[in-house]
Amino acid sequence: MSYIEESLSRGEEIHQVFERHWMIGLVISLHFLLAILTIGIWLIPAIYIWLKWKKTEQAVTNKRVIHKHGIISRTSDEMRLKSIESIVISQGIMGRILGYGTVTISGRGQGHLELKWMKAPLNVKKEIENAEYENRESGIA
Secondary structure (H helix, E strand, O other), rough: OOOHHHHOOOOOOEEOOOOOOOHHHHHHHHHHHHHHHHOOOHHHHHHHHHHHHHHOOEEEEEOEEEEEEEOOOEEEEEEEEEHHHEEEEEEHHHHHHHOOOEEEEEEOOOOEEEEEEEEOOOHHHHHHHHHHHHHHHHHOO
C-alpha cells in the first residue's frame, strides 16, 4: 500500500496520481550506464537516484495535494486545496518539446509545493484545479 493510500483521512479519496515523465527513466539509465563504464564506481549514486525516483509519490485528493519523497526517512509536503492561491508551470525548451515540466503550487501561509519532472504539466494543473473546484462545489473541508 502506498503512503498516499495510507494517509487518507475519513471521506478523502484520491483524485489523480501524478506520473513523472519518461525522461527521468532515461536519466537513471544513463547513471547505470556510467556505473558500467566506471566498473561499478558510479553504482551507489545510480542506485540512490533510482531509489529516490521509486520512493517519490505525488497525487491530488479531494482535500489536498501530496508530494512524498525519501528513501529511509520520509518527507511529505502537502497543501490543502482550499489554501491554493496559484499554480505555475515551468518548462524549458526541451520540456516543451518532450512534454515535461515543473508544477509549482503556491498557497496561503504554506509557501509552495514543487512537483518536478511532471508528465504533461498542463494536465497536472488542470487535475488540481478540477479537484479544487469539485471540493468547493461539494463543500468538503
